[in-house]
Amino acid sequence: MLFFLFASVIAESIVETVNNDPSSTWVAIEYPREVITLAKMRAMLGEEVLPLEDVEYVEPNNVPENFDAREQWPGKIYPVRDQASCGSCWAHAASEAIGNRFSIKGCGKGMLSVQDLVSCDKGDSGCNGGSGPLSSKWLVSNGVTTEECLPYVSGNGRVPACAAKCSNGSQIIRYKYEKAETYTVQNIQEELMKNGPVYFRFTVYSDFMNYKSGVYQHKSGYQEGGHAVLLIGWGVEDGVPYWLLQNSWGPAWGEKGHFKIIRGKNECGCEQGFYAGPVKC
Ligand SMILES: *[C@@H]1O[C@H](CO)[C@@H](O)[C@H](O)[C@H]1NC(C)=O
Numbered sequence: 001m002l003f004f005l006f007a008s009v010i011a012e013s014i015v016e017t018v019n020n021d022p023s024s025t026w027v028a029i030e031y032p033r034e035v036i037t038l039a040k041m042r043a044m045l046g047e048e049v050l051p052l053e054d055v056e057y058v059e060p061n062n063v064p065e066n067f068d069a070r071e072q073w074p075g076k077i078y079p080v081r082d083q084a085s086c087g088s089c090w091a092h093a094a095s096e097a098i099g100n101r102f103s104i105k106g107c108g109k110g111m112l113s114v115q116d117l118v119s120c121d122k123g124d125s126g127c128n129g130g131s132g133p134l135s136s137k138w139l140v141s142n143g144v145t146t147e148e149c150l151p152y153v154s155g156n157g158r159v160p161a162c163a164a165k166c167s168n169g170s171q172i173i174r175y176k177y178e179k180a181e182t183y184t185v186q187n188i189q190e191e192l193m194k195n196g197p198v199y200f201r202f203t204v205y206s207d208f209m210n211y212k213s214g215v216y217q218h219k220s221g222y223q224e225g226g227h228a229v230l231l232i233g234w235g236v237e238d239g240v241p242y243w244l245l246q247n248s249w250g251p252a253w254g255e256k257g258h259f260k261i262i263r264g265k266n267e268c269g270c271e272q273g274f275y276a277g278p279v280k281c
Contacts, residue, residue, distance in 0.1 A: 014207045017220045025240050025262070026214030028207065035252045038224075041209045043157070044249065045225030046087025046129030047201045055185055055266040059241070063189045066235035068244060069100070069197055076103040077197070077232065078111045080257030082250035084155030090130030091117035092248035093199045093228040095144055097276045098177060100230075104196040107281035109175060111147040116174070118154050120162035127157050132199045132228060132275035136180035140277065143174030177277030185271040189234060195278065200231035200245060202261070202270035211253075215242040215260045217267055231274060234263055243270065 018028035070077045077100050083092055091114045099112035117124065121138045124130030149166035166172055183191045183198065192198060206221025215237055233244035242260035251257040261267055 014220045015210050018207060018210065021219060024214075024219060025238070026216050026260075027212045028210035029212040030210065031253065036209055036249060038206065038209060040085065041204070042224055043085050044083050044087060044089055045204055045227050046089045046125075046127070047226030047228045048129075048131055049203050049223065049226040050201075050269050050272055052266070052269050053272050055271045057185045057264045057266070057271060059264065060186070060189055063193065066233070067189070067193060068233040068235070069104075069192070070232065072193070073104050073196070076100065076108065077246075078103065080246055080251050081111075081114070081152070081248050082155070083114075083248045085157045086118070086127035086154045086159075087129045088114055088118050088127055088154060089228045089248055090124060090132070090135055090199075091121070093132070093201075093230050094130075094135035094139060094275075096230045096246065096248075097197050097199050098139055098144060098175065098279060101196045101276065101279045102175060102281070105279060105281050109146050112144045112175065113147050113150040114152045115147075115150045115154060115160075116145045116162075116172075118152075119150075119160055126159040127154055129226075130228075132201050132273065133180070133182065136177065136199070136275045136277060139177045140180050141176075143176035145172050145174050149173070175279070178280055179277050180275070181277050183274040183276070185266075185274075188231070188274045191274075191276075192231065192233070195276070197230050197232050197246075197276070199228060199275040200243070200270065201226060201228045201273070202268040203227075205268070211259050213255050215240045215262050217262045217265075232258075235260075 095112040230246040241263040
């Protein structure tokens with residue numbers, strides 16, 4: 001009897017816990033192994049876990065209810081990528097923020113290079129992780145080249161030495177932030193509307209892996225690590241305010257590679273600082 005009771009508790013998976021909870025604002029699924037596993041997710045979490053702070057958020061009254069950078073700047077936001085087996089979330093978020101900002105300004109260089117940051121950014125740690133503030137600093141002092149010049153090759157977890165030339169032998173040209181800026185939850189919406197996407201970090205729990213759609217809030221599972229993604233908008237779904245994010249786990253995960261997380265509650269420490277900087281054509 002006790003055995004069966006015990007077995008049935010174990011059998012309640014994260015997916016069932018989330019989907020059977022009437023207060024849940026998101027839908028969970030069991031992904032096929034090719035999309036994600038717990039081991040693969042752990043390998044991709046390359047941001048610090050920050051101690052949770054008290055953050056106050058009062059929705060600004062000069063911003064629209066919904067904002068999506070892809071609609072604001074059609075064709076200017078580069079698509080979802082896949083880190084594969086490398087903790088390069090930080091390099092994806094950082095290169096996407098600066099790349100999209102050049103693109104929005106009208107001087108896009110094509111996607112900017114994740115590999116350049118993974119192999120060359122000495123302030124961060126390649127496939128072992130990096131951070132928003134440190135990668136922003138690197139983007140001011142050194143900058144980042146294009147994906148075309150240095151394509152992503154660290155999906156297998158190996159990090160080649162920093163290249164001296166583009167993969168075709170031409171000179172490397174890098175693009176920089178004019179300065180590194182940290183935005184607060186209070187001014188991030190205006191910043192996003194004005195200059196484009198920013199680096200967004202938060203703490204990941206096991207249930208995040210199973211996210212399929214809706215507005216994520218942590219419901220079940222253990223703390224797994226820190227993660228960085230790209231903030232591209234916000235909105236309200238069924239009365240629940242959210243941040244809109246572009247992940248780097250390929251288009252088969254979540255809402256075509258994107259997800260929403262509840263806004264205004266510092267969920268998973270996600271409202272403790274946002275990173276990017278101004279760019280000039
Ligand atoms: C080599 O790559 C660079 C950077 O992507 C590009 O600008 C250049 O046109 C390429 N050169 C040749 C000869 O393909």
